[in-house]
Amino acid sequence: MCHSTDSRPPAPPVRGPVAAHEQTVLTSADGNRFLAYRAEPAEPNGRAVVILPDVRGLHPFYRDLAVRFAEAGFHALAIDYFGRTAGLGDRGDDFEYQRHLKQVTNDQVRLDARAATEALAGRGPVFTVGFCFGGAQSWRQAMEGNGLAGGVGFYGALRVIGEPESGPGAPLLLLRGGADRVSTPHDFDAFTAALDRVGTEHETVVYDGAPHSFFDRSYAEWEDACQDAWRRILSFTERHAQPR
Template sequence: MIELIAADGTRFSAYRADPAEPPKGAVVVVQDVFGITPEIQSITDAFAAKGYVAIAPSLFDRVKQGVSLDPDESGEADVTAIIEQISKTQAISDIQATVNAVKSAGKVAVVGYCWGGDLAYAAANRVSGIACVVGYDGSGTVTDFREKRKVPTLLHFGESDPRIPLEQITQFRAYRPDVSAFTYPGAAQGLGCDEHGSYQGDTTQTARNRTLHWISQYVEGQPPILLKNAGTYAQAKTEKKKKKTSGGDDLGPPME
C-alpha cells in the first residue's frame, strides 16, 4: 500500500501493482462497497499483469481506514454508514489524486465496480487526465443520463440484478447512445467479481475481455495506418501545387 494526498489535504492509502515490463499506461480501479478487499487487489494485480500500472485507492479512508469486508449482506450493511459520510465530490477528488499519481505511466483508464461503477461514470466528466472509463453494476448510473460523456465510456450490467431493472437500462441506452452499454442474461450483482455468489465464469470473462479491449484501444491506442499509395498520392498533390505556384496564373492582379 502507498499513501496519496487529495487536493483538500486528506491522506488516503492505495493498493498499487506495477507491471514487469515498461507500462503501456495505467488503470485506476475504483472499489465496490466492501473496500480494498483481496478481490479488488486481485483485479488490480490482473491489470498489472496485462502491462498497466494499476492502482486502487481506498476511498473509505476518509471515514475509516483498512476497510475490507466479505461480500455478503452483513458486510454491505456495515458500510452503508461509511458511504453516507463520503460525498461524491470527495470521492472524485480522491480519484483525481490517484490519476495524478500514475499519469506518468501514460494514458489512464478508470474502471469501477458497483459503487465504484457509479463513481467511474461520474469521473468521465469530472476527472481530468483520463482516456476512457469502464463501469460495472452502477445502479445510480442508469438514472444519470443527462450529460454527454467527455471520454469513451463502457458499461456492464447484469440483466438479473434486482437493483437495476432492465427497463431502466433500455431507457438509459436511448438517452445515451454515446455510451457502450452491455447487458448479460442471467447475471446479477457482482458481474465483474469472482467472489460473489452470483459469479458466472463465462459471463465475467466476456465482460473482462471487452474491458481489456476497451482499455487497449483508448489507453495504448493504435498506430497510424498507412494506406497503400498514400505517400505517392501526397507527393503528387504537393508537386501539382508547386507547379501551379511556379507557373503563376492568368487571373490578373490580386483583388483588394
C-alpha cells in the same frame, strides 16, 4: 449489495510478471489521506487503471485485482473511499462499511479518483474500472472528463450518480448482468439516452441471466461471462488509448 465469497478475481487469459505491488497512502486536493493499493507491471502495455471498488472500499478482492491488472500490463491503483471517516484501517470482511458509505459524496470520490489519476501521470492513458457503487462512479468520473481516457463499470448503481448534464466526456463501457436489479433496464435506458443527448460515446454488454456482482461473488458460475468481460476491458482500453 456487493459481497464476495471468492478471495481472488478472475484471472486474465494471459498472465505476465508483476514488478511490484504494495499498499500505499494518497492525498486528495482537500487534504484527505486515503488507502490505495499500487501494482506495477514488469511488462507495461502503455495503459493505466484506477480501480473503484464496491461499497466495501479497499477490500482484499480489489488489492488482488490491481495485481491482476498489472499481470496484464497495466499500471494499477485500487483506492479506498473511507479515509475521511474511517482513517487508514483494514477493510477486511469485518469492516462495517455501511455507516461510512452514507457519508461519502460524489465530489469526494472525484477528488480521490483524481488524486489516483495524477499519481499515475506519465504511465499512459488512465482509465477507471469500477464495480457496483464504484461502477457508477467510474462512469461519472469519465463522463465528466477528469483527465481520463475512458471509464468501465460493472453493474453500476445509477441512483448514486444521476444523469449527465453536459458532455461529451470520455467513452464509457457498461458491463451489466441481465438479472441485476440494483439498476433496472429502465434505469439504463434513461441513462444511455442522456449519454446520447450530451454526445458521450458508450457501449453496453449485457450478460443474460448474470446476477449483480457476477464478476466476483458468482465468478465460478459465470466464468465465461467474466472472461468475456475481461477481454472487452482489454479491447476497450486498447482502442481508446490511441490518439483521438
